[in-house]
Amino acid sequence: MNIPSNAMVADESGLRWRNEFATLPPKFFTRLQPTPLPDPYWVGRSNAAAQQLGLEAEWFLSSEALEVFTGNALLPGMDPLASVYSGHQFGVWAGQLGDGRAIMLGQSESGFEVQLKGAGLTPYSRMGDGRAVLRSSIREFLCSEAMQGLGIPTTRALCVTGSDARVRREEIETAAVVTRTATSFIRFGHFEHFWAGDKLDELRTLADFVIDRFYPECRLTDRFGGNAYAAFLEAVSERTAALMAQWQAVGFCHGVMNTDNMSILGLTIDYGPFQFLDGFNPRHICNHSDTGGRYAYNQQPSVAYWNLYCLGQSLLPLIGEKETALAALESYQAVFPREFLGRMRAKLGLPDAQDGDLPLVEGLLAVLRQEQTDWTIFWRRLSQHMAGADVQTVRDLFVDAAGFDVWLNLFIDRHASVPRAAAAALMLQSNPKFVLRNHLGQKAIEAAQRKDYSGVATLLKLLETPFEEHPGFDDYAGFPPDWASSIEISCSS
Ligand SMILES: Nc1ncnc2c1ncn2[C@@H]1O[C@H](COP(=O)(O)OP(=O)(O)OP(=O)(O)O)[C@@H](O)[C@H]1O
Numbered sequence: 001m002n003i004p005s006n007a008m009v010a011d012e013s014g015l016r017w018r019n020e021f022a023t024l025p026p027k028f029f030t031r032l033q034p035t036p037l038p039d040p041y042w043v044g045r046s047n048a049a050a051q052q053l054g055l056e057a058e059w060f061l062s063s064e065a066l067e068v069f070t071g072n073a074l075l076p077g078m079d080p081l082a083s084v085y086s087g088h089q090f091g092v093w094a095g096q097l098g099d100g101r102a103i104m105l106g107q108s109e110s111g112f113e114v115q116l117k118g119a120g121l122t123p124y125s126r127m128g129d130g131r132a133v134l135r136s137s138i139r140e141f142l143c144s145e146a147m148q149g150l151g152i153p154t155t156r157a158l159c160v161t162g163s164d165a166r167v168r169r170e171e172i173e174t175a176a177v178v179t180r181t182a183t184s185f186i187r188f189g190h191f192e193h194f195w196a197g198d199k200l201d202e203l204r205t206l207a208d209f210v211i212d213r214f215y216p217e218c219r220l221t222d223r224f225g226g227n228a229y230a231a232f233l234e235a236v237s238e239r240t241a242a243l244m245a246q247w248q249a250v251g252f253c254h255g256v257m258n259t260d261n262m263s264i265l266g267l268t269i270d271y272g273p274f275q276f277l278d279g280f281n282p283r284h285i286c287n288h289s290d291t292g293g294r295y296a297y298n299q300q301p302s303v304a305y306w307n308l309y310c311l312g313q314s315l316l317p318l319i320g321e322k323e324t325a326l327a328a329l330e331s332y333q334a335v336f337p338r339e340f341l342g343r344m345r346a347k348l349g350l351p352d353a354q355d356g357d358l359p360l361v362e363g364l365l366a367v368l369r370q371e372q373t374d375w376t377i378f379w380r381r382l383s384q385h386m387a388g389a390d391v392q393t394v395r396d397l398f399v400d401a402a403g404f405d406v407w408l409n410l411f412i413d414r415h416a417s418v419p420r421a422a423a424a425a426l427m428l429q430s431n432p433k434f435v436l437r438n439h440l441g442q443k444a445i446e447a448a449q450r451k452d453y454s455g456v457a458t459l460l461k462l463l464e465t466p467f468e469e470h471p472g473f474d475d476y477a478g479f480p481p482d483w484a485s486s487i488e489i490s491c492s493s
């Protein structure tokens with residue numbers, strides 16, 4: 001079916017649409033229509049994301065839905081727009097950026113905004129073409145839903161649609177659109193934008209918009225002498241710290257932690273050159289374009305703090321005193337280590353806290369680093385051992401098994417007072433069997449480029465419930481093949 005450019009189709013989506021962001025003053029965004037893509041087809045669909053949004057399951061299968069989520073048609077009440085933001089990229093002020101290829105269609109009554117990524121040029125596209133390619137769109141789709149399955153705050157992905165329309169990157173590729181959902185796509189960079197332009201009224205309007213909708217408790221606080229903006233900065237710092245703890249614990253490398261890729265809600269946003277660790281190398285750099293390693297795995301917690309500092313600087317005109325802003329940021333330094341240790345305790349199957357837990361974790365990380373042990377497989381095998389499997393399956397991961405035994409004995413001692421079944425259950429819920437390793441995504445992408453989307457569907461199924469065993473799919477939980485290390489993922493998308 002070919003619907004003419006941006007036709008309005010009858011609304012059988014089961015939802016009423018509006019756009020609350022569009023109630024902000026005109027300086028915040030530009031209204032525009034997505035640019036249609038010819039002859040779209042489905043590449044992947046997340047029924048779980050559709051359900052969260054409240055979409056009619058049957059309508060989600062329809063050709064109207066395909067056209068709407070490619071940017072070729074609109075539903076009544078949708079009010080598409082691209083927002084403006086700025087940001088620091090690789091530590092340097094980059095000036096105005098904005099939704100260069102993201103177009104927000106509107107907001108459903110369930111409170112989720114729906115945004116198309118790759119739906120054409122906007123006033124913020126700069127040198128870009130407004131498009132996204134199939135490979136990066138599949139990666140974003142799968143990883144968004146994988147993070148959701150892991151219980152890590154994230155923007156979600158409803159679907160990916162493709163088209164044979166050609167897009168030029170290093171090579172000629174084909175276009176795709178990812179449809180994302182989140183309660184808000186506002187980034188640190190939105191605040192930086194108005195701060196840098198000395199637009200204090202807009203800065204206050206934006207802060208009030210976010211606080212009223214997402215951080216209403218900041219209005220009621222007596223912290224910081226009742227300063228709601230400082231309480232807001234503190235709350236964002238805490239959410240970001242908790243997010244970083246989850247990334248580090250699961251071995252997730254984001255790859256492009258620029259301030260324009262930091263969600264004000266503490267969600268993971270912008271799945272570009274991300275990677276889940278294979279062997280445990282804390283200095284691992286997943287972004288081929290990040291030659292200096294600014295966004296290496298072990299740098300992520302401190303980069304997040306650096307980014308929060310930029311946010312704090314932007315909020316300073318509202319907060320007032322610099323000391324107050326610094327005090328609000330300080331919460332990060334307390335929350336990150338606490339959350340990280342909490343996550344590691346769960347991975348170790350420890351339901352309570354004891355004084356020696358930090359050295360126990362540090363000792364393990366030293367052994368894993370020494371041997372570059374596979375992060376996901378190690379944790380899953382340790383969990384399975386606690387559930388009854390032979391300890392040799394864990395020891396087999398180490399060249400220096402005797403060295404590992406030194407740590408293992410400390411671990412066994414620590415577990416003396418913990419019921420084994422409870423520990424095993426906690427570990428199996430905290431250590432996923434399946435993560436989106438680069439080579440798994442790559443195989444699904446190569447098949448999709450041949451118009452076989454079954455690999456995308458299979459991965460989605462596994463990654464939505466990554467803590468389950470999924471008998472018959474052990475190949476997806478194995479070591480990466482040798483060729484995996486030659487996959488180079490850059491910012492090109
Ligand atoms: N192909 C493109 N066309 C237009 N603008 C683009 C394109 N690729 C990136 N940009 C813009 O460049 C800036 C930085 O890009 P970055 O890779 O961080 O974001 P992104 O992957 O496009 O999207 P998002 O952060 O929304 O997930 C953003 O303003 C983005 O909109």
Ligand SMILES: [Mg+2]
Pocket residue numbers: 260261270
């Ligand atoms: Mg981005």
